[in-house]
Amino acid sequence: MTLKLKLQLAISVAVLVTAVVVAGYAVGSLRSQAAADVARIRAEKTAQVKQDLADKVNTVYALIDAQYREAADERYLEQKYGQRLEAILDVAGATLREHLERARRGEVPVARAQAEALATLRAMRFDGGKGYLWINTVGRPYPTMLMHPLVPRLEGTVLDAPEFDCAGDANRNLFQLAVELTAARGEGFIRYSWPEPDGNALLPQMPKFSYVRLFKEWGWVVGTGIYVDEAVREKLAEITSGIRKIRYGSEYFWISTAESPVPRMVMHPIRPELDGQRMDAKEFELVVNGRAQNLFSAFRDLSSKDGEGFVEYTWPKPTAAGAPGPAAPKVSFVKRYRPLDWIIGTGRYVDDIEVAIAEKTAAAEEQVGALVRRIMLASLVVVVLAVAGVSFLAATLTKPLAKLVGLSRDIAEDEKHLSRRIGLRSRDEIGQLATEFDHMAERVEASFRNVREQRELLLSVLSNVPHSIYWKDRRSVYLGCNDRFAQRFGLPSTEAIVGKTDAQLGWSDEQRARLAAGDRRVMDEGAPLLDEREHLRDASGRDIDCLASRVPLRDQAGNLIGMLGVFVAIPPDDRALSA
Template sequence: MTIRLKIMLFTTVTLLAMVVLVTLLSAYNIRAQGDARIAAYRGEALEQIKNHLTDLVEVAYQTIDSNYQNLSKVEFLSNYYRKRLSDILDSGDAIIKRYKERVARGTISLEEAQFAAKEEIKTLRFDGGTGYIWINDTGQPFPRMVMHPTVPTLDGKILDSRKFNNALGREKNLFQAFVDVTRESPDGYVDYLWPKPTQDGVTDEMVPKLSYVRRHNDWGWILGTGIYIDDAEEDIKQRIITTVKGMRYDNGTGYFWINDNTLPYPTMIMHPTLPELDGTVLDDPKFNNALGVDQNLFQAFAEVTAANDSGFVDYLWPKPTPNGLSERTEKISYVKLHKPTGWIIGSGAYIDNISQTVAVQQSKIEQQVRQLIKRNIMASFVFMMFVVAVAYVLSSSFSKPIQHLTLVAEQISKGKDLDLKIAETSRSDEIGELARSIERLKTSTKIMLNRLKAASKK
């Protein structure tokens, strides 16, 4: 292999190696910078979504909590149930009015009318049997029970037992409270403790109750009915569920659901887009899609709220669209436990748009890398042609003198052309030094040959 070829080959290989190295380093830097930008974007986007979800769920939580706290507010309950309880007493009033009219017409005595009225009122039932009307009189200092449909042993008795000193917030006899509250006004409310009717009688324990009472002065009667707070609680819960079910955001695609915190598998209380889940124990294997842990996602909700009251879980879930639900899509949800009800309130955001944006950015990065490689190949080809041409010229300036010197040396070795001029002796580089050495060799050879010729003639 000639020196010229070696020089050109070395130059080409070195240049190619440099181009490849620079291209690889540039591609690596582009990808590294792109990955850093993508990671920063993903982190910022997720953080914005998490903050947004936290704010939204907090609004739903406050809606639930404020409504639930109303259970302890007599004013709220009295206003909320005013018409319902008033309508119940209206039915008792209608019976009394009918018998009063008969007394006025003289077809029945007052005693007969009162007896018949209380017997008829005794049979009235409301709210699945737990609602009823009782009658006590306005006697002082303690009233007398005229009729109680669920505790008939009280009928006719003076209500002075200490067990009746349970009017909440008043610490006094609840029947005295009925008389007091209707003294200035014909009706009013009193909250207290009382046994709750059951299919087998009444409960042994005393249950919180709110009663609405109305006075009939001409008969000296007070009619009363009430709502048990646990019944009110279920009523309020249904109201809360209806309210939360109707809450929407993000053009109707955002919603809230409620499940309980039972473990190992919670029960769905309300899901606005999948109502078929309501009341269902959420143990179906299709829910084993909590990303990163591959566990039941509702179980994950219960566990994260048991540990910290609230938290985030990412998973897969169908996405609402104008045409219905899509295939399961990446989603992250924020959940918070409402301890008084044992409800977990949650809302989520689909993060497939983040993944789509990341995919677009990754595609752009790969496109930049391909364009870089393409540009480098084109630039390196042009540059390589230039460098090869320069290398060819430079190598020629080395190889041609060496070839000439090689020819001269060969002629000297044969004793020929000893008068041949060596032009390269004027060069100042290593070739010039070699040429001058050959020139000296040529001169020495020429002298030696002349001596040999002279000696042979003697």
């Protein structure tokens, strides 16, 4: 290929390479900006979505908390259940008066009328069997139980046991307080704790709200009540019913428990068939926050740790008719309501964010394509003009440069040609180039000779030192070793150590830990660590004792770049002395 053609080709390639570099830089800049815009858009929109979700859940959380606290408030209980309890005592009072009148008319003795009245009230039940009536006397200082249908062992007993100190904030005796209250006002409400009936059994004590009334004619106090948890359940049923109807767009709220091993669904407005079910179906085994796990267990674990948090997963997206549709990416916010051990959550599908990002990316790619086409067209014009100019210039340079090119080719092919010189004598720029080329060749030849001598000397020293020598980078990865090290530790050559770590040399965990500790000390302190006693195992499985020395390696600027280590084997006869 002629010099003229080479120059033409070189200029053309240079222009094309420049064009490619410029185009690559421009394309890279555009794509980098587009990627930054995409990341910004995704971050901004995701942050907006997350803030909106957190605000909505916090609102529902506050609603549930207010309703829960109201359900356990005495004023609410009086307002909600007072009339019902009064009506029950009205019925009981009417029954007692009926038996009282029979006794007054002489139809039956008083004792029999009282016994029949007690039997009648004993059989009364309401609220699914959990509601009942009891009767105690007005005795002082403590009354006596006349009738209790669930705890008959109390009947005839003076109610002074510590177990009855369960009323009000001061833990007063329940029945003593009932006597005092009815003596002062005739009737009233009392809050206390009492075992809750469950069929024929009694559950542990639960908060209870009761209404007591004095039946003065016989000196009896009649009482009945409602368990607060029943009131709370009724209130929460109203709350969940209202939350079930809340919608914002196609989104909704759900509530699950925080129980283990798998939570249950309290309320799901889109999938009401899940209500009360344990959420252990296969459909709930999803990739949540990048890890395969049960979705509702992930809600529980996250809220157990931090109280609240965000989760990312895929979930069927409701159709326009409200039915579950195809799965779509979703971000949800969950918050734990500890008084009920509920997890309140809502989410939003973020596929619309990805659609906006896809549109932004497509627009950016269109800009990139247009820019590349413009750059390529401009480059083609420049190449044509450059080739024309080079053709004219090459005609005046071909002959004097031929010799320079030939020698340059020889030197490039083999360094032995560094001893040759061009010897071109000319006062123009090409002559000056040839002279400087000869000077450069002399200096390069001297440098090659010096490097070769130093390398041969270093290899000779390393090969003849009777100790194991190695060197590592700052990550404790081997960069090289001498022949002695390679032979002792089973390496086929010194080159085989490059890129390995201590874990790949067959040493035990204890040995590797000691070596790593020594390496870290040298790397961290930047100071030599000399004559440390080490116990290693060579390639033949033989244990050897040695003295290990490590020194830091630094570059010309003084920066720590690694370390060099030496293992000096201790002869068997010297081990006892060095121990």
